[in-house]
Each structure stands twice: as structure tokens, then as C-alpha cells.
Amino acid sequence: MGPMVENAGVEFLRDMVRSGGRDELVEALKALHPADAAEVLATLRPEEIARFIEILGPETALPIFEFVPFEVQKETLEYLPRNVLVQLISNMRPDERADLVEEMDEVTKDRLLALLIQAERQNLLKLLTYPEDSAGAYMTTDYALLRPETRVRSALDQLRLQAPKKETIYYAYVVDDARRLVGIVSLRDLIMARPENLVGDIMHTNVIAVRVDMDIEEVAKEMVRYDFLAMPVVDGDNRLVGIITYDDIFDVMTEEATEDMYFLANLDTDEKVSSPLRRSVVLRVPWLMVNLATALVVSYTVHVFSDTIQQFVVLASLMPIVAMLGGNAGNQSLTVVVRALALGEMQLKGNWRIVLKEAGVGFCNGLAVGLVMGGIAYLWHRNLWLATIICMAMTINLVVAGLFGAMVPITLRKLNLDPALGSSIFVTTATDVGGFCAFLGLASLFIHQLLSP
């Protein structure tokens, strides 16, 4: 990390922005990676960032500005003079530009679109039409193109010319007259080939590409599978429309992991640790209300056995043990299955085997914790019937935990819903109801034996 990423750096940058010495600023920034410069920059106020861009000029400032967090970018744009704004936006990477414009209000968006040249406007409008989680929404349209009949020598010349404007030139995409993707050639292939060879002779023709409407999580899986640096994106007619690069996949993988974890904990993906209190409250309370509804079902289950509890109040203090272990075991099964579904480790068919296995694990572990708990219950209350009943209830409940832990996410997936979404509430409710029914039900059946063991 650069030396400027200190508190001193912020003051230094602020001073520079105030005094407006461009050369000094350029000199100071040279020593920093754009990502580090952006970190300092993001701590300034939006109007100061705007001033920074003006001083430096949009072209020099852009590589840094692209690393500034999205929210800060948006606010900064409002403080930029029109001509600087247009230059900045025109030079941005098409995918990042589309992401930014997408978030603008209609008035700002229209004003901006009017300022762009025709070709860029159309490109932008096109990118804006792709659904949020599709390959189209993540791809860039700045990729290197070659023709099969080009010689390697001039292909290299062409890439040299394209280099400053393209996101990557390490892969070049070979298209025919109709812009259909016919091959891929890496820069490595090109510099290793003889200059007089044709691109068409050295290109790889068994092209792997994804459709523009493919879900981005699936695209990520494919890229990880093939270790691709960039993945070409084609439309329904196999015409090349963009590429997705490895750094987009870094972001997708992070978002995806957050989503799975959040869904398992009944959280909204919009929430962050830094969200204001009010926002966190609003985002979490709906899930708690859903849970309250299912908790009432659990409560009613216990209510049914009120008489038994009143006759033998020890049951009330042992109940939570059955519920807690069931909840924990259910969560184990749930998480293993949710993760396997996310990683594509499970097929759509033959999942009953996994459900059976989880039930089997539940049986074994239920018996294990049940026997230990039975022993403890006997030592505590000197009641063999109680010990037997809690052992049986825990075994039954952990089987329930395994069954529901596996079935709930598999079912959600079959319904085309996210396998993690709300699933922990279902599973916990199943294990609570199952556990209390088993424990209190058995206790009711054998209440006489319990009372005079």
C-alpha cells in the first residue's frame, strides 16, 4: 500500500486540490496505484473530488475515479461541469458506465444521454436493456477484434493500436463478416506464431462462449471451470456482443457468497455493516415477523401438551435442549446442501439419496447426543423413563433435522427460488415442532411411568 494511504495523505491531497497545482498532483500520484489513490480520494467531499477531476483532466483522473466506490462516483458527477462530465463518461469502460447511469434518476440520465455522441449513446442504451444479473449487465464492449484472413504480423499491429482502448488484448476474438464468433486467439499464441501465418490458421476454433442472457453466477462457474481470463458473450445468433473479464468474476463471487450467507441468516442483500440503524431495522424486521408467525405454530405445539408439562415440570427445562440440538443439526444439513447447490455439485436428479443420507447422519448423531443426554438426565433426575424419552426424542428430532435441512433447499431450487432464501426459518420451525412433538408426545404417552419411575 502506498505511503499516501495515511491521514497525512488525505490532508496533502486536499491541499493540492485547493491550491490546484496540476503538475505537483500528477507527480504525487505517479507513485501510487490508482486503487490506492482512489482510497484517499474517496475520503474527500464529492465537490473536492469533482475539483480533483477538473484539475487533473478527465482522462488522467479516470483510472483513479474508476476505483472510487460507486456511491461516491454518483455524488461526484453532480458537481462536474458539463464538458468535463461528458469527457469522463465517454472515456469510462462501457460496463462501468452502464452501471453508473443505471443508478441515475431519469432527469440526469436523459441529460447525460443527450450529451453523448450517437454511437456511445446507442451502446449505452443497449447495455442498459440487459437484466441485472445477466451476462449482458456485466460484460464490456471494449474487446479486441480480429479477422481470420489477417496475417499474424498485422494482427499484432492492430492489437497494438487497439491496446489503449481495450480492457484486455490478451485474448482477441475472431469474427466473420456477420460478426459471428469463429475463433479465439491469445496474444501468447500470436507472439509465438510466425508473422506470415494467418490468424485463421492459428486460432482456437472450439470456442467456449456464453449467451448474453445467461445468469452471471452460471457465467462465473464456467469461467472458474475453464480458468478463463475472459469469456466471450454472444447473442442468440452467435454474434459477439461483449466479453466478461476475470475481475468482474472476482466481484460476482464476492456478491454471490454474501448473498448465500445473508439468505441463510434471513438478511436482505442491501444491508451492510455500515448501514444506518434505521435502514437495518427496516430491512430485518420483515423476516422477524415471518419467524414470529412460524414461532406461533411452535408455541401452539407446546400448548397442546400443557397438562403434561404441569404434571411434570422437568419437561419444561429439558425442552430447550431438544430444540437447540435439532436446530443446530438442521442448520448443518441445510448449509452443506445450500453450498453444494451453489457450487453446482448437485444434479437436479437423484437428490433423494442426499436427503436419505442427511436423515441417516441425523439418526446416528441424534442417537449419539441422545445417549449422552439420556445419561445426564438420569444422573440429574434419577428417572430412567425420562432418560429414555429424551434420548428417543433427540434421535427422532435429528432425523427430522436431516430430512428438512436437505429437503427445504432442494425444494426451493426445484421451484426456481434461491435455495437459501428463508430456508433456516422453515428448518428451525420443523425441528422445533418435531422436537417438541416427539419429546412432549412421548412424555404424555408415558406420563404415569414418568411420575412414578
Add this chain to the structure above:
Amino acid sequence: MGPMVENAGVEFLRDMVRSGGRDELVEALKALHPADAAEVLATLRPEEIARFIEILGPETALPIFEFVPFEVQKETLEYLPRNVLVQLISNMRPDERADLVEEMDEVTKDRLLALLIQAERQNLLKLLTYPEDSAGAYMTTDYALLRPETRVRSALDQLRLQAPKKETIYYAYVVDDARRLVGIVSLRDLIMARPENLVGDIMHTNVIAVRVDMDIEEVAKEMVRYDFLAMPVVDGDNRLVGIITYDDIFDVMTEEATEDMYFLANLDTDEKVSSPLRRSVVLRVPWLMVNLATALVVSYTVHVFSDTIQQFVVLASLMPIVAMLGGNAGNQSLTVVVRALALGEMQLKGNWRIVLKEAGVGFCNGLAVGLVMGGIAYLWHRNLWLATIICMAMTINLVVAGLFGAMVPITLRKLNLDPALGSSIFVTTATDVGGFCAFLGLASLFIHQLLSP
């Protein structure tokens, strides 16, 4: 995905391996990406895979073999004749080779080491010394090297020569006589520069590198931060020892997400959905036993209030509601904080603010669900005291949930433990104990009012 990735593909491949027609096999494989070919290959028996490598020759087979899952690789090696084995292992990427050798038993490892040439043996032994989760364990030693005094023209020639053996030539690392990293130059820079320029003049000198002993998760964060395709790894004297590429980071990010999710659910990272039942049982049962111990604490809490429950048994049926909502809210806070810690969104200092915020969210949401539940309790049991008590208990319990949900992972991190490890058991125990104490404690205090409202 290639056409061979069908059941027919497996039979076809098996026939080929049996009949031993090399040319046919090479022809058929041409149409497939190595990752796809490896998928079919992995379905064969290890001895068949070994035969496949023999027929194809280790050099041609290697790009495919490298995509075969690790476990299958290991088994296959046992069936390879010594000379083929040596050729295969010698040509493997150094990082993958080290991973594979690491898993071998001592006898196989020693036998193999004896077969390697001196330089490769030393390289391998060096890589094996790095701790499992360090940059050293993930890096490859096949990177492209340049010297600052080389001209761009001959640098390109050098890279052309190095290309077939190096993992990436898109970045070349510039070192001085002592192999200290002094600059980085991308292939893009080189092909855009004038041939007579010196590498030293065009290279980037504000080099970002990581230390060989850095935790791989931190390395991943740095690479994501800078959008790096490859990250140089240096030793304590700033000498270049390896590079980590974007595809390693794909794997690290996947493993890391799995780890966080698994730890939150009290699972061992060795477990998979496909683990045999016996293994799943053995891996899960220790956590369930830990949970059983904490569940006994919860049970004892309830036991203390036995008399109150016996006098007013409605409490037993409402208890689970207080516990369930507290568990859910605690899990929400826990997950938000664990994720923020994993993404590096939280500093080490000033975390009391986050703890306070989570407690505040707990208070607001506790009041929200408490008021609703109070209303329901009143309608159900026509007891205003009961309604008031459950509302207060839920509010208190959700504050406890917020406090512990935030404090547990922050404390674990401060103790240099994984913030997610076992944390859900702590938090659930805290919310269960807190919830039952609040609810049953208040009920005991106001037992007369509850009985004659």
C-alpha cells in the same frame, strides 16, 4: 460444453483407451477444452486414466490431467510406469505439483523425489515448506523474468521463448542482480513500446507485491482490490520467489466463502455433500456435543424457574417464541459482522460503534416483534400482564442478540481466531439464556399479577 460430455463420451473414451489408437484419440480431444476432456476422463477408473496418459504421452495428456480432480490424480499416479510418472510430474506446474506431492505418503514422496532432477527437487522441497494457507503454498515459480537493461525488442523475443513454459507472460517481472523485484512490465506495455526502448525505462516501478508468508485470504483481498491478473510474491529481502495468478484467487475465494458458511453452521471444512455418511457423522458430532454442553446451561436457566412455570404453565408454551426470535436476530447480527470482517470492511478499532448499533437495531426490532406478540398474547390469553412481560422480554432478548451477535465475532477476531468459528453456538446460547432469564424472571417477579390479572 463439448459434445463428448455425454454418457456416449465416456464409452467412446473408454473404447479408445482400450483399443489404444493414439491418433484417433488426439483428433477427438482437439474438439474439446481440456477442462471438458478432464470431466469425462475423471469418470474412468484410475488404471484407465493411467493408460490414457501412457497412450497420449505425458506431455499431451498433462493439460487435461491438470483439470482432473485432485483425489483422482493421486490414485492415478499409482498406476503409472516410473518413466511416465517422472515425465508427468516434471512437466506439471510447480504449484500444482507441490499440492499433489504434499498429499502423498512418505514412501511415494521419497521415491518420487529421488526420480526428479536436482533443480526440480529443490524447487519442490522449497514449495513444500510454506504453510498451507500462505502465499507461498499457492504461488507458482513459473513466471516470466526480464532485466531492466534489456531492450524491448529482445524482451519480446525472450518472452516468446519463455511462453510455452510459463503460467502467464502477460506480466513480466523485472529483477536486479540479486533477484530483487524492481519493476513490472505488462506484455501490453511491451508491444506498445518502441523496440529500442529499455525495459527499465518503460517498467512500472511502484511495484505492489506480497510477502511469501502472507495469509492467502489477505493476498486475495489485495488482488481483488487492484484487479490484478497476477501478484508477485517476494521473500523478506524483496527477492522475487513466485507469482499468484487470478485463477488461484478464484479457488481461494470459493474456499473462503465455504469456510465462512461452514463455520457459521458449525461444520468442518473437510465435509462435502458427497462425503460418506460415516465421515459426516464423525465430523459433525463434536460440534453437537459442544452445543449439548451449552444447552445444559440453558436448561439449568429454565430449571431455576420451575416453580413459576408450574404455577403458570402458559409460560412454557410462550418460551420458545422468545428463544426463536432471539436466535434469529442474533444470527442476523452475527452474519452481518462476520461478512464485514471477511471482506475487510471493518477496522480493528472503533468496533464498539457497531456493537452499539446492533444493540440499537435489536431494541427497535425487539420492540416491534414484542408489541405484535404482546397483542397476540393478550388476544390468546386475555392477560395484560402476560402481554407486557413477553413484550419486554423480547425487547431485552433482541438487545442481547444484537450485543452478542456483534461482540462474539469481534472478540474471536481480536483473539486471532476465525470470527465465524463456533460463534453461532455462543450467540444462540446467549439469546436462549438471556431470553429465558428475562421472560421467566419477569414472570416470577409478577407471578401474582399474572395469576390474577
